[in-house]
Amino acid sequence: EAQVTQNPRYLITVTGKKLTVTCSQNMNHEYMSWYRQDPGLGLRQIYYSMNVEVTDKGDVPEGYKVSRKEKRNFPLILESPSPNQTSLYFCASSATPGQRYNEQFFGPGTRLTVL
């Protein structure tokens, strides 16, 4: 089954404790992206990747890091989480970067709470 998977689905942590949210897709997609969803703000893009070793900032990159060492994986790293990073996070992928008609396929989400 074609899918985007994220782990963990739920995470409660404390301020300053480094964490990684994993994302993996099995569709051989070149493009991957991370979003955060907050009430009243919709989804905002954090980082995206056009291909292996190619990443770029989205609209809200502060406090986050990403890496793309393999085509299928795109982990999101919070080096020193803060309470304002409490949010619902989605990973997404699509087939061909730069093609405006390509829809994105979304993972199930990771709900992060930072105390």
Added chain:
Amino acid sequence: AQSVTQLGSHVSVSEGALVLLRCNYSSSVPPYLFWYVQYPNQGLQLLLKYTTGATLVKGINGFEAEFKKSETSFHLTKPSAHMSDAAEYFCAVTSNTGNQFYFGTGTSLTVIP
């Protein structure tokens, strides 16, 4: 720059009534527009998309949307609401490079039995 605005953060309709969810866009280039649905505790799922060609786009689950350039709108409709349509709906537009998606703030649809 591209953006979308969704009017109405909450919409309630009776079962069997018309569903109308509004989306207006702003784009410096011909827009590519999408509607996604998010069911509780799930990721986003594509309902339909407009790229070029026919301005009336049909999607899954009986939804459709009409691209109106003169009104810069891409409203989502369904003739008869079903209880299973209760969800959050997002309108989105791609950037002119296709590398970024810009989402609206979402509309939560409640269907009243």
